[in-house]
Amino acid sequence: MAIRTRINASEITEKVSQLCMDANFNLNEDVLDALRDSYEAEGSPVAKEVFAELLENAKIARECQMPLCQDTGVAVIFVEIGEDVEIVGGRLYDAINEGVREGYKKGFLRKSMVKDPLNRINTGDNTPAIIHTEFTSENYLKITFMAKGGGCENMSRLAMLTPADGKEGVINFVVETVKIAKANPCPPIIVGVGIGGTFDYAALLAKKSLLRPLGTKHIDPDTANLENEMLERINNLGIGAQGLGGWVTAMSVHVERYPCHIASLPIAVNIECHAHRVKTITMVPY
Amino acid sequence: MSNVIHLKTPLTDDDVVNLRIGDRVSISGIIYTARDAAHKRLVELLDEGKELPFDIRNQIIYYVGPSPARPGRPIGSCGPTTSYRMDVYTPKLLAKGLKATIGKGNRSEAVIEALKQFKAVYFAATGGAAALLAKAVKKAEIVAYEDLGAEAIMRLEVENFPVVVANDIYGNDLFKEGVAKYERK
Numbered sequence A: 001m002a003i004r005t006r007i008n009a010s011e012i013t014e015k016v017s018q019l020c021m022d023a024n025f026n027l028n029e030d031v032l033d034a035l036r037d038s039y040e041a042e043g044s045p046v047a048k049e050v051f052a053e054l055l056e057n058a059k060i061a062r063e064c065q066m067p068l069c070q071d072t073g074v075a076v077i078f079v080e081i082g083e084d085v086e087i088v089g090g091r092l093y094d095a096i097n098e099g100v101r102e103g104y105k106k107g108f109l110r111k112s113m114v115k116d117p118l119n120r121i122n123t124g125d126n127t128p129a130i131i132h133t134e135f136t137s138e139n140y141l142k143i144t145f146m147a148k149g150g151g152c153e154n155m156s157r158l159a160m161l162t163p164a165d166g167k168e169g170v171i172n173f174v175v176e177t178v179k180i181a182k183a184n185p186c187p188p189i190i191v192g193v194g195i196g197g198t199f200d201y202a203a204l205l206a207k208k209s210l211l212r213p214l215g216t217k218h219i220d221p222d223t224a225n226l227e228n229e230m231l232e233r234i235n236n237l238g239i240g241a242q243g244l245g246g247w248v249t250a251m252s253v254h255v256e257r258y259p260c261h262i263a264s265l266p267i268a269v270n271i272e273c274h275a276h277r278v279k280t281i282t283m284v285p286y
Numbered sequence B: 001m002s003n004v005i006h007l008k009t010p011l012t013d014d015d016v017v018n019l020r021i022g023d024r025v026s027i028s029g030i031i032y033t034a035r036d037a038a039h040k041r042l043v044e045l046l047d048e049g050k051e052l053p054f055d056i057r058n059q060i061i062y063y064v065g066p067s068p069a070r071p072g073r074p075i076g077s078c079g080p081t082t083s084y085r086m087d088v089y090t091p092k093l094l095a096k097g098l099k100a101t102i103g104k105g106n107r108s109e110a111v112i113e114a115l116k117q118f119k120a121v122y123f124a125a126t127g128g129a130a131a132l133l134a135k136a137v138k139k140a141e142i143v144a145y146e147d148l149g150a151e152a153i154m155r156l157e158v159e160n161f162p163v164v165v166a167n168d169i170y171g172n173d174l175f176k177e178g179v180a181k182y183e184r185k
Helices: A009-025 A029-041 A045-064 A092-106 A163-181 A199-209 A221-235 B013-017 B036-047 B090-095 B109-117 B130-134 B146-151 B174-182
Strands: A006-008 A074-082 A086-088 A130-136 A141-148 A157-161 A189-197 A250-260 A265-272 A277-283 B004-008 B024-033 B060-062 B100-103 B121-124 B137-144 B153-167
Touching (some): A006 A009, A009 A045, A009 A086, A009 A141, A009 A277, A029 A250, A045 B174, A074 A092, A163 A189, A221 A250, B036 B146, B109 B153, B130 B153, B153 B174
Parallel strands (some): A006 A086, B024 B060, B060 B100, B100 B121
Antiparallel strands (some): A074 A141, A141 A277, A157 A265, A189 A265, B024 B153, B121 B153, B137 B153
């Protein structure tokens, strides 16, 4: 029997539309756990109150099916597609963009995309999505949707360090990025770090690292230690929730590393706000 | 934790004189929305010596671009946007009698000086608590610049809108003092 490899474009559209709404209304359990832990750990009464508000906000958003944050973000989509999967009845990227269009309309989500970075005219439907695609040897189509807010994205940074800067240079750059950002990215934040690759690839690694569930450790012990060290130094800054002072500035730091050129040490820091809106769906061909 | 101070708009000098950084405040009455594009237009009007589309004396401006309202609801989710982008415009509006602004994140030295000079305060609302803050909004109507969509100026009727005093009229800054208190060297 032939392997089933077909997936309908219209089905992709429908799923993406649901992901957009689901992510914006229903905060994932790992983020809620991180907020609860932070509430317990926080020493500042002002910051503690912020955590209480954020937990209450998540509850209201879920109950009323309304956006957690009015900035419902750029639609960032990660696609994993089996090498044999065939999309029928349309093209993959068109189907995804149609899903974003539909989801942002149906869900009363804010449309935050402008057609041109200099002319600044709104596209009116939150498209185009930013799409990253990878092939897999598995026979499925996996789509991960992330609503990326503007405030935290604006505080992200990238540098091409020298190999001599090493681990200390990397940690300093990450801590400095959070320090410069202060209250602007809506702390408590999640910090995504990409080390290595090239100029472009480091940034992608940083963004992808954010997809790992909060509260999990990196599989490589050396990287896990690096994450812990960065988290401790970030939380020593005292920025706190909303920048009003406190012990919890970041809830989690995620690091990904990749081979790079003998002359290079690229590092990218992608900052994510506490409204960490990520949802995934896996579709199996018929 | 300090008790919550209840304030009704429009604000008076007596109201702001008593506020200190870190005070939790619950606002009821009318507040106006404006963010980047609306500020640009307001200040252009002032520069041309023209009237503003609403009387800003003793009023509060809230930096927000809400998500669209579902049918039957006054407003969509409406948390604060980052305030520093409005810093270049704020002193000119304070000079015209604006009594408070609400947003998230710290303000420039120029704004902090203007708050002292014109006896006005800056409140921080919790960024990303947009569904919770929407519950405090009872009515919303567009006052000006409908063409700006989410950036239009709206008149919101709010009940118990929760904020914290981030900059008072005495030059204090909760962002600076709070961080200094919890920083570990």
